[in-house]
Amino acid sequence: MKSLEPLAHESIYSWVVRYHLQIGVGHEKNTYRQLFNYEKIRIHPYLPNHVQCLDKLGGNTADVWLEDHTLYPLFKFFGHDLNNKLKQAMLTHTGNTVSAANIAQSRLCFEYGHKYCPVCLKEHLEQTGIPRYDIRYQIPGMTVCPRHNCELNIIKCGDIGLDRRLTFPKSFAVIPTFNPLLIIFAQFCMDVFAITKQLPCDPLLLHRLYWHHLEKRNLVTLGKQLRMSLLVLELDNFYQGFAFTAGLESLSSFHFLGPLLRYRAHKPSHPIKHLIFAFWLFDKDASLFQSEQDSQPQQVECSEQIQAKPDETGIIAMLRKGLSMAHIEKITGKSRCYIRRLSEINGIEHKSNLQAFSNRIRVMVILKAKLGWHRKAIAEALNVGLGYVEQVISNTKNLVLWRKKLHELKNINAALKELRRAKVLHPSWLRKDFKAQHNKAFFYLYRHDRELLESTLPVKTKPHVLRHDWSMEDERLSQAISNLAPDDNMSLTAIAQLVHDRGHLKRKLDHLPKTKALLIELGKVAKPPQKNTSR
Structure with a gap:
């Protein structure tokens, strides 16, 4: 395979486009197959897949491609790849890189496409004869070029944009920006990267x-x-x-x-x-990001050195040693509610306002919670705070799961009664009527107890297939073609488009005898050969 070295700060998509234009042969799918062993690939602007396939190409290893030609270093630095899921998704084709980076939950509606500065692109094209997409301009939220004080253009990706095409921009429209804060922010983003x-x-x-x-x-x-x-x-x-x-x-x-x-x-x-x-x-x-090594606070003194983020076992061990919740919170960063919950689930005594009420009140709260009482009803009946009731419920082992199951059974019973009542009132209803008129009850049983739903609904009926009325369609098309009066130069495709044939003139002409005879008369369709009956 021929080699093509990537340019400085060039995105992977830009390199693949240059490879296709300078070395590739034929259609884009040939380039994709040669580089990635797949014919259909969409290359993400800054978190692409299949990077492992580029190992040793252009004189770079896969890690160098990740570090110098994607935004992986930026996402890694801000904690998006603590378990190496993002790197694995980018090196291979298993998994979505956006999901692996856990940025879909941010709900930020950035335009999906390849951004470029028209002035930078034009200068690079004039100096080297080769355009390129700069990976630094793909930083999400960056909208201007700090060098030329103009807005970045974008070529949209996806179904309505580039799709899988490999191309460079054809237009170089320059829109200047006069907002100094945006320009300085863009330079700051590039420096941080x-x-x-x-x-x-x-x-x-x-x-x-x-x-x-x-x-x-x-x-x-x-x-x-x-x-x-x-x-x-x-x-x-x-x-x-x-x-x-x-x-x-x-x-x-x-x-x-x-x-x-x-x-x-x-x-x-x-x-x-x-x-x-x-x-x-x-x-x-x-540059103040580089001073983070100097900002480390002194380690919290403890009888034993404990990791910065211990698991539940480490917190339980500290509780058994008698360390206070405030001390454990400083060491672990966990909230006191979380530490208190571990304490009560494991039967470890602690000094907290939660134990201000007697054990009898606590047992009464648990009993009423097991019976399905609402939290507010429990608080009013026992004259305690709502927060206390919620803490007791969450800190009692398996009580939350018990209440969830109880709530589910209650809703199943209510949905079943609703559907049975409707069945008595409307004996002629079909299954689709139950779904339309009692949608909530129908789908609750569908998700939680499908067998019970099937036993409640009426028996399935066979669907009634509507036959197409070809005689009416034949009359409509023949009349439309007669009114059109096509000349000799008009093709059958042009006639079909003008009369809105729905594809029938080419695929269903045998079902339209009158229309077929008219087209034969006009010379648009060949006359079928007559069968030879002579022996």
Whole structure:
């Protein structure tokens, strides 16, 4: 196979397009088959699959392709590949890379396509004779080129866009931008991307770096709580005039700050959320990401060294040693509700406001919860708080599952009564009538007890097949063709399109004798040969 070296900062799709135009032969599927052993592939702009197939091509290993020609370093740095699922999905063709990166849950509506700066592309084309897509411009949320102060163009992908075609843009429309904040933000994104290639992934360390700078800005209380209202106000003032467009509209409220800064959520936030927050926090200086090694706090003293994120066994061991919930929370980062739940499920005594009520009240709450009482009804009957009832229910082993099953059985019984009552009132109803008129009850039984649903519904009836009325269609088409009065140069396809034949003139002409005779008379259809009856 001939070799083609990738250009600096070139995306994988751009390299495949150049390979197809310079080395490939024939249709795009031939190039796909030669490179990836598949004829039909859609290459994602920044998280592509099948990277392992490019190993040793262009003088690069698969890891070099990932690091230098995709956005994998950016997503890895912000904690999207702690279990190597994203890397595995990108190297192979097993799994969706967007799902593996866990960014689908972000609900950000970015345009799906290949972005490019028209001025950069034109300059590169004039200097080298070869265009390219820059992987840095594919960073989600980046909308302008910091070099030429113009908006990035995009070639849409998917069914309504490129689909599987391999091509470079044909237009170089330049739309200048006069928003200095957007230009500086674009340069910040590119600088962060360059830094992420050099730093290891440590979400806990990154979280501590954020808090270290928030404390410098006096946005953290003495009790280590965020001053969230002040934080949102400062960000809102900072981003006045910033265009939250092109998929960023939902971020203008800054509701993403809570999950991003509270590490207990243990779910990665989309890189664009980190970039928007860090752009303000670091005062537009991307190099502060490199100072994270200096922001590590002193280790919490303990009788035994415990890992930063121990499992349930480690927390239970600490509880048995008599460590306080506050101490365990500092070591593990787990919430006190979670620690208290483990304590009560495993029968470990603890000192908490939860045990302010007597054991008799606790037993009564459990008994009423097992009988299916609502939480509010239990709280009112025993004169306790709703929060106490919820804590007792969640901290009692298997009680939540018991109540879920009880609730399911209750709903099944209600749905069954509803369908049986409808069957008595409407004995002539078909199965589709039950589904239409009692949709909720029908589908609840369908999901939870299909056998019970089948025994309740009437017997299935055979579907009535409607026969096509070819005589009426024959009359319509023959009349339409007569009114059309086609000339000798008009083809059968043109006639079919004008009379809206629904494909019948070519595929069902034998069912249309009158129309067929008219077309034979007009010379649009060959006259069938007569059978020779002579011996």
